[in-house]
Amino acid sequence: EAQVTQNPRYLITVTGKKLTVTCSQNMNHEYMSWYRQDPGLGLRQIYYSMNVEVTDKGDVPEGYKVSRKEKRNFPLILESPSPNQTSLYFCASSSDRSGKGNTFGSGTRLTVV
Amino acid sequence: GENVEQHPSTLSVQEGDSAVIKCTYSDSASNYFPWYKQELGKRPQLIIDIRSNVGEKKDQRIAVTLNKTAKHFSLHITETQPEDSAVYFCAATPVTGGFKTIFGAGTRLFVKA
Numbered sequence: 773e774a775q776v777t778q779n780p781r782y783l784i785t786v787t788g789k790k791l792t793v794t795c796s797q798n799m800n801h802e803y804m805s806w807y808r809q810d811p812g813l814g815l816r817q818i819y820y821s822m823n824v825e826v827t828d829k830g831d832v833p834e835g836y837k838v839s840r841k842e843k844r845n846f847p848l849i850l851e852s853p854s855p856n857q858t859s860l861y862f863c864a865s866s867s868d869r870s871g872k873g874n875t876f877g878s879g880t881r882l883t884v885v
Numbered sequence: 886g887e888n889v890e891q892h893p894s895t896l897s898v899q900e901g902d903s904a905v906i907k908c909t910y911s912d913s914a915s916n917y918f919p920w921y922k923q924e925l926g927k928r929p930q931l932i933i934d935i936r937s938n939v940g941e942k943k944d945q946r947i948a949v950t951l952n953k954t955a956k957h958f959s960l961h962i963t964e965t966q967p968e969d970s971a972v973y974f975c976a977a978t979p980v981t982g983g984f985k986t987i988f989g990a991g992t993r994l995f996v997k998a
Contacts (some may be wrong), residue, residue, distance in 0.1 A: 805986050815929070816989040820950070822984050830985060831886070862928060870917035870936075870978050874986075876928040882957055 795863030822883035887912040891989025908975035915977035
């Protein structure tokens with residue numbers, strides 16, 4: 773089954789404790805993105821990648837890092853999480869540069885206390 | 886910066902009526918416009934999209950119209966059903982200059998039986 777798999781689904785952590793949210797897709801897509809979703813703000817793009825070792829900032833990259841060492845994986849790293857990073861996070865992948873056919877993961881609800 | 890404005894934020898209709906959601910984008914380089922439906926607790930899913938060389942696209946009960954001159958596009962749902970109740974997001978993507986996607990803030994649609 774074609775899918776984007778995110779882990780974990782839920783995470784509660786403390787301020788300053790480094791964490792990684794994993795994202796993996798099995799569709800051989802070149803394009804992948806991370807979004808955060810907050811009430812009243814829609815989805816905001818954090819980082820995106822257009823291929824292995826090619827990543828770039830989206831609209832809200834501060835406090836986040838990503839890597840793309842393999843085509844299928846695109847982890848999101850929070851080196852020192854803060855409470856304002858409490859949010860619902862989605863990973864997405866697409867075979868098309870326009871984002872057509874964007875497939876989203878199930879989401880990760882992160883709470884930073 | 887680039888942004889997408891979406892209206893209304895909440896829409897309540899009677900079953901069988903039509904619903905219209907409107908979006909305006911700022912980046913004239915945008916030429917791909919998807920619409921996503923997100924049911925409670927689930928991931929966004931693409932329901933229809935349109936490219937800038939097309940003025941209208943229809944898929945059963947849903948249609949999207951695009952006015953590139955005015956930089957706005959709309960989602961039309963006819964004969965609404967209770968299962969149409971969800972949050973709908975519009976988005977705009979420039980095909981050039983990376984892989985950025987800008988989402989609207991979302992419209993919560995209630996369809997009353």
